Amino acid sequence: xxxxxxxxxxxxxxxxxxxxxxxxxxxxxxxxxxxxxxxxxxxxxxxxxxxxxxxxxxxxxxxxxx
Amino acid sequence: xxxxxxxxxxxxxxxxxxxxxxxxxxxxxxxxxxxxxxxxxxxxxxxxxxxxxxxxxxxxxxxxxxxxxxxxxxxxxxxxxxxxxxxxxxxxxxxxxxxxxxxxxxxxxxxxxxxxxxxxxxxxxxxxxxxxxxxxxxx
Numbered sequence: 386x387x388x389x390x391x392x393x394x395x396x397x398x399x400x401x402x403x404x405x406x407x408x409x410x411x412x413x414x415x416x417x418x419x420x421x422x423x424x425x426x427x428x429x430x431x432x433x434x435x436x437x438x439x440x441x442x443x444x445x446x447x448x449x450x451x
Numbered sequence: 452x453x454x455x456x457x458x459x460x461x462x463x464x465x466x467x468x469x470x471x472x473x474x475x476x477x478x479x480x481x482x483x484x485x486x487x488x489x490x491x492x493x494x495x496x497x498x499x500x501x502x503x504x505x506x507x508x509x510x511x512x513x514x515x516x517x518x519x520x521x522x523x524x525x526x527x528x529x530x531x532x533x534x535x536x537x538x539x540x541x542x543x544x545x546x547x548x549x550x551x552x553x554x555x556x557x558x559x560x561x562x563x564x565x566x567x568x569x570x571x572x573x574x575x576x577x578x579x580x581x582x583x584x585x586x587x588x589x590x
Contacts, residue, residue, distance in 0.1 A: 405513070409515070410513060410517065411511070411515055414515050414518075425516065426516050
């Protein structure tokens with residue numbers, strides 16, 4: 386699964402820690418999602434999308450093979 | 452591992468203190484660890500195991516789903532490594548016909564592997580970022 390988390394974070398001028406605090410997770414979690422090591426749960430994906438005021442599909446997208 | 456069975460965060464440092472303390476004590480005094488008539492060996496083993504248990508069960512600053520997944524994968528690795536090591540050592544002892552080979556790697560070994568795998572995954576990326584000249588640490 387690919388995501389636009391880093392792009393959206395840059396667009397909103399947020400650090401990993403700012404975003405982590407906003408959605409109540411650790412900074413490591415944001416880093417793991419951005420690097421594709423971790424696919425978040427539906428709840429966390431919705432929280433992230435809500436923080437950026439976009440739809441989940443705009444933030445996360447399936448890749449070939451998913 | 453469910454967050455509700457985790458210990459407070461300061462237990463990690465208590466665990467490190469207990470583990471390192473007993474390790475140094477054993478290295479310096481060489482107590483009779485397997486002598487069942489001696490309470491010292493039992494006490495040292497219990498403190499060592501309690502230390503590892505505190506390190507592995509202490510809460511992280513933020514307990515979220517990524518940390519929960521790290522705990523699960525670390526536990527899986529610890530079980531696999533324990534089984535492989537025990538099978539290897541037992542096979543080695545059988546092949547050598549040597550009863551003096553220590554085949555008793557059990558709970559403390561598994562907890563140690565768990566702690567190493569968990570913390571290397573949790574903090575490894577920070578070391579990597581430092582190694583790469585802080586590149587990617589907080590982009």
